Amino acid sequence: MGGAEPPFISSISFAQQPGGRQAPPPAVVVEKIEVQQVSTPVQFTGRVEAIEAVDIRARVTGFLHSVDFNGGQAVKAGETLFEIEPDQLNALVASARAQVARAEATRISAERSLARNRDLFARRTISQAALDEVQAAFDVAAADVQVAQASLTTAELNLSYARITAPISGNIGRATFTTGNLVGSDSGALARIVGLDTVRVAFAVTEGLLVTIRQQEASGSNVDPSMLKLSLRLANGTDYDTPGRIEFIENEIDPQTGTVAARAVFPNPRHILLPGQFVTLYVREKDAPRLPVVPQTAVLQDREGRFVYLLGKSNTVSQRRIDTGARVDNGWAVTIGLSGGEQVVVQGIQRLVEGMTVQPSQGQPVGDGQ
Known part of the structure; x- marks a missing residue:
């Protein structure tokens, strides 16, 4: 498990106010335990690639009569792009x-x-x-x-061929020749069209992970690509809201990098993903188990293991032993000890003892994370 270890509790002392008066109940912050789908994602750095891209070239020699598009605009297959004097x-x-x-x-x-x-x-x-x-x-x-x-x-x-049309639909770049120029088959690309409605994300699978997958397949536990959830995080830290799917994994390991090239396909209807863009790819199970998630700040540890303080009736607290699993954002999944819905103390926890009365205030629940 990643993250900082919970503080180790050895002894707790409490002070009384001058004159022997009992100190008021300590103020604490509590949060409600939420049940979430828990899976440990595998993270990759990926690069966006175009599935369809075409360089527009002239097939006949002649002077350009017109350029019928603006650079950067969307074009449809069959739409006129250039006309050569006929x-x-x-x-x-x-x-x-x-x-x-x-x-x-x-x-x-x-x-x-x-x-x-x-x-x-x-x-x-x-x-x-x-x-x-x-x-x-x-x-x-x-x-x-x-x-x-x-x-x-x-x-x-x-x-x-004097009328040059778009062979595919997509976004077209700038024209490399303007009206009046002589063009021909040796003039190079007149423009480039890139299809953006669906794109690939290229990433590298480590040799160790590939071996693990192959071992699972050899033991009869086949990895079903349809059971994987693929998501992206963009360069500005936001999450891409459309899931993708694994397209293919190469069958040879690159000896220079020790990785295997893989491709995932993502719908891109709003053209947020652009070829050459770097993204973070997360791969996790779709049907991951649902477990209660406890904030990291609520967990303490002693010689017997980890525990939390639960808020009970009359604002009293009690210890609850827990077993933790995978990290989930700023919390831990709990495999034993909690069922969800409990109120746990997340701040002011170091001053507490079993059965103490407290003054609780509500905090924000731990959220889902990557």
């Missing part, structure tokens, strides 16, 4: 269409010529060699049509 690409499409029409006309002429020559061959007017030449001319014309159609498809595809 005039040259439109011209290439028109040229490709003309080539298709020309090739198709040549193919039709070759097909008619082939039909006539087949009829002549059937009448034995031309030789087989002459027919073969006409057949070859038709085959070339038909192939030229396919080549022209493929060129048209490529030209139309390049024209479609």
Whole structure:
């Protein structure tokens, strides 16, 4: 158990007021024992990562006609981000269409010529060699049509690339090029989109903890990820209010660090978590036992063990022996001796003896902690 040990009580003395008059009952502060879900969390330092992130690049070369977003804004998949001047690409499409029409006309002429020559061959007017030449001319014309159609498809595809859209939904950064700049496939990223609705938290599991988990699994006590409660504490000391889940744990130990990389997934609907941000990850059992929690300041210790003073009827106090378990924030879980609802003395405790009358005032109950 962590934390400071309770004070060791050896002897207590009491003073009387001058003249032999009895001193008034000592003033004490009491708190009501609360029953809480108690589990000892395992703590990790984690770093937030994006699950989806895309660098936006140009597929065709041309001058930027427009930039249709502001840096930092949210964008949806399919939304237009950039437009490249399409005039040259439109011209290439028109040229490709003309080539298709020309090739198709040549193919039709070759097909008619082939039909006539087949009829002549059937009448034995031309030789087989002459027919073969006409057949070859038709085959070339038909192939030229396919080549022209493929060129048209490529030209139309390049024209479609003049309008650059968002492949995923997320938050987009600043544009690295402004309107009027020449961009192309070698220009690098024009902008970057990061999906923030769901993020990962990367953390490292120590080798010792991993061995413990594997031993539990080997003995038949499998660790069910669905039975774990994952929570985060942010850099400003506040708690992130949306729970997460374990996504995966690597199957190899890093020999340099002696740890195993792991990932947890957290919903991030309000975009509080940002990639690169450091957080504290707490992992605990969901169905942890519920136990009474006593404030640390209420616990004393002597040779027989730990005890507290309970407030009873007529404002008298009595000792109660307890066994403590895990630390819970500024208190201890009690496994034996308390059931919850009792009033324990948390201040003025060093002056008390069994059966003493006191003047109690109410303090604040011990709260839940990480």
